[in-house]
Amino acid sequence: MAHDPAVAEAADSKPCAAYLLGLADDAMVYAQRLAEWMTNAPQIEEDMALGNLALDLLGQARALYPYIGSLDGTGRGEDDFAMQRSERDWRNVHLVEQERGDFADEMARLLWFSAYQVELHTALTGSTDEVVAGVAGKALKEVRYHLDHASLWVVRLGDGTEESHRRMQAALERVQPYLPELFDDDEASVGAAGRGVGVLPSSLRDAAVNRVASVLEQATLSMPEPSKWRSRGGRAGIHSKPMGYLLAELQHIARSYPGAAW
Known part of the structure; x- marks a missing residue:
């Protein structure tokens, strides 16, 4: 049977498409969650700040979705990915889909997700794929600000009153079970990393943990112990109860x- 270069190229690009879909879905779903803080944040300035963070993440998703559609051969655009997929077709981690809790919960989630994204996009600026490297270069500037924003609030709450300290520490405990999933290697990430397009999530863990640990030290907070239960399956389309409600809206x-x- 004759070798068809086009077929080979399409097969080679599918792991990269699957890998990028996870990153885009993380950004899209968390943009939706952050947007829920509009009119709900503790001050007007924070309404606007979290809304702008949501727009940054939305932009990251929009930059990747059409490219993913070209890689997987479907030709789907951003509206197709965002608006026409059922729950089992989404590849985001469980952390970003969880319901909006109190403000401390959000700052704990934002701190960890931003620390992860800073390491992710720093690594992806060296991707062999020019589109991926370009998206990562722009995103890196944004997520560095996201991390700074979350860090300031975590320090402010952790090193504030006795009540704010207690609630910030409790929020870190509630977020902890969803963190290991951020750094799980799966078939798509291994394939993309092997081609130089992506990066293994496990390789980002130590640097991200160090970033968070530095903030927690300033905030007089403790790093939570690993929990007995942890989330799994988001990259395979297995989601938690809040995801269905999020997509419905x-x-x-x-x-x-x-x-x-x-």
């Missing part, structure tokens, strides 16, 4: 008026 208009132009 995110996709309601697009699914109610199929084919509408925005």
Whole structure:
């Protein structure tokens, strides 16, 4: 049978598409969660700040979705990925889909996710794929600010009153079970890393933990012990209960008026 270069190239690009879909879905879902803080944050300035962080993450997802559609051969665009997929087709980690808790919960989640993203996009600026490297270069500037923003609040709450310290420490404990999943290597990440396009999540763990540990030390907070239960399966499309409700709200208009132009 004759070797078809086009078929070989398409097969070679699918692991990279699957890997990038996980990153894009992380950003898209967390953008939706952060946007829920509009009018709910403790001060007006924070409403705007978290809204802007959500827009940064939305931009990261939008930059990747059309490229993923070209890699996987489907030709899907950003609206197809964001609005037309069912829950089992999403590849985000469980951390970003969890319901909005109190403000301390959000700062704990944002601190960890931003520390992870700083290491991720720092590594991806060296990707052999020019599109991935370009998206990472822009995203890195944004997520460094996200990390600074979360760090300031964690220190402010942790080293504040007795009540704010207690609630910030409790928030770190609640977030902890969802953290190991960020650094799990799966088939897609191994394939993308092997091609020089992506990076193994496990290789980011130590640096991300060190970043968070430095913030917690300033905040007089303790790093939580590993929990007996931890989340799994997000990269394989297995999600927690909040995900279905999130998608129902995110996709309601697009699914109610199929084919509408925005």
